[in-house]
Amino acid sequence: MTFDWTVPPWQRDEDCTHTAVTLKHLRAREFAMSSDLVRGDNAAEALADLLMGRSGMSxxxxxxxxxxxxxxxxxxxxxxxxxxxxxxxxxNLSASAGDAEVTIFSAADTREMFIRLQAAYPDR
Structure with a gap:
């Protein structure tokens, strides 16, 4: 996969544009959540910033x-x-934020993005 950005989101000197909430399954129907502010022009770039940026999701x-x-x-x-x-x-999960754009990335989608980012940016 090629990424069409000029500067990767995690290297940009700009204000955050998105909120990313990570859900981790603990047991039964119990989940832990953490949130981060991330940068990007869209949800995929915001996810890339979460995965490769200061939060370090490895x-x-x-x-x-x-x-x-x-x-x-x-x-x-x-x-x-x-x-x-x-x-x-x-x-499965559904989410909404009024008029704001919300995108849900499954664990499989997120892992696939992470693998692609690591392949494209091996020095990161």
Missing amino acids: DMMSNRGFAFVVVQRGFGTMHMSSPWQDEEGEW
């Missing part, structure tokens, strides 16, 4: 409980449903 990528990253443009209040499992055992 430990989370190998964690079996890692479930989702929810990215919201801006910094307002976000509402998420309780995560639920489908017939295949995959976790």
Whole structure:
């Protein structure tokens, strides 16, 4: 995968544009959440900043409980449903933030992005 940015989000000298909330499955229906402010022109760039930037998500990528990253443009209040499992055992989630754009990245999508970023930026 090629990334079409001129400067990667984690190297930009600009203010944050998105909120990223990471959900980790603890047990049963219990989840831990952490949030970070990240930069990017869209949700994918904001996820790249989370993965490669100062937050350093490499430990989370190998964690079996890692479930989702929810990215919201801006910094307002976000509402998420309780995560639920489908017939295949995959976790699902819905989220909204009023008029703000919200994107949900599954653990598989996030890991795939992380692998692609590491391949494209091996010195990072």
